[in-house]
Amino acid sequence: MKEIDLTVIIVGWKVKDSLKNCLVSIFQETSKINLEVIVVDNASCDETVEMVAEDFPKVALISNLHNRGFARAVNQGLKQARGRYVLLLNPDTIIVDQALDRMAAFMDSRPEAGIAGCRLLNGDKSLQPSVRKFPSFWGQLAMMFKLHHLIKLNSYLMTGFNYQKEGEVDQVMGAFFMINRKVMETIGLFDEQYHLWFEEVDYCFRAKKHGFKVIYTPQAQIIHLGGQSFAQTYRIKSQWNFSKSRLRYIKKNQSFWLFLIILILMPISLLLSFLFSLISPKNV
Template sequence: MDLSIIIVNWNTKALLHDCLRSLYSDIQHHSFEVIVVDNHSSDGSPDMVREDFPQVVLVANEDNRGFAAANNQALRRAKGDHLLLLNPDTKVIDGAIDRMLAFSQAHPTAGIITCKLFNGDGSLQKSVNTFYGFWKSFVENRFVIGLLQRFHMQKRFFMSYWDHQQTIEIDWAHGAVMLFSREVFDKVGLLDEQFYIYAEEMDYFLRVSKAGFQSWFVADAHIIHYGQSSSRQRRSAMFIQNYKSFYLFLKKHYGLASYRLYRTRAIFYMLLWYLNFSFVRSEEAGVQRKIYWETLRWHFTKDSAIA
């Protein structure tokens, strides 16, 4: 079998249906299996998969095991020569997966392959970035980014300013679409389950790089990514989890100094954004103010400590 496609789902029934339908209509030149791991959805997702896509291998968890752990459940049983981690809020178009597989087969040293993402309205979704480190932790705030843009230095730190028009070697990309070979998986292993959700893709890209492989962005493969559909259901909790996972990533790969620097910077700028939204009278500003306040409070709890 050429490919195992792995999708982790939590309460995105309609989007998952469209994603699966696009897979079976778009992939033309390779044999594949689809494994859906459902993290205890309450919206009827497992029943929809059973009824509408009986060919899918469904793993229905009795609790939410997190993104990394759920992917690992499927990776352990996958049979394909290539493995694709795909978000449920995606729609495959224009032979994207066939193109990515062709690229992988032509580049045997390729690590993770990703593609060009588009928002639901057809606009480009910038997804590529550079690895984090001490200096990037220092400059990553909107004020400093503005100065970097003024002096044309932003691309050195943030690939998100790149136009995403060329096929190039990259550091990492957001984890909506991650294709890699069985050889890469056998050498690098499973996702790190310390990351409940978020930052697991950065961790895996970096581990793949350290193992001697090069990751690639393939510009002529296109996928629509609607973006963060399950995360929006619990905005404050997911905002906090994002910081928790990123702090874990920094400490794991770059050490205590980078972690402490970024954490201090994050608290300072979070306070500024909380104050900023305090002067704006709108429903969304109120939501943002609540998110920043709850995240600030979390930073001073025992739960925020990274062991």
């Protein structure tokens, strides 16, 4: 049996059509590496499971009876993954220009890269920002009070980053999140206390603590159409889950006093989110 070069793990919830397009693009645009694809369905009710089973028999399918959250679903896939590299890929992405072949070759050439991300494009082919610094206390405080609508968080968002060049960063977007198996063997699986959001941020933080590099490369690019699973959740529920995950990240990776401040201010932040959802639903 040939060694598997890359395992692609896709976690989805009610994204049947997007997932089908994503899977088609994976197999059409990949030819130079030995590939394994795992789909973890988080209790969709839109015939996603049937579509994968019928149209993509080579894809390993994990069908959950309940929505287990993103981190737990990822871990289900990671436990089965056999590839030298593992790619966490959003279902609302389209692989173009042999991106997976290119990224596997990039990882082979950069053994110090523990985690890597590629160039992301919007549906209109414009650049999609995809790297950030680790969350700072002041940056998160500004976001809690919606100040990011008034002032640009240039440092956190790395607005001056040159996406034409390769660079070491703190974190890459989870839409395309490639992991060297050595990282998994060193730091383990994802933290399942995160239901949604901050899982990849936490994983990058842990990887860098153990000496691995997180690298962005423009050598490959994909199309990322946007958070369709996110779009199907209620805004307030989404904000609640986001706030809980942010609190978890700060408690785990920053000081107790910063955690306590964020905890105390969290109800005010949620109230502001509710008010913003009434005024401007698209910009909570």
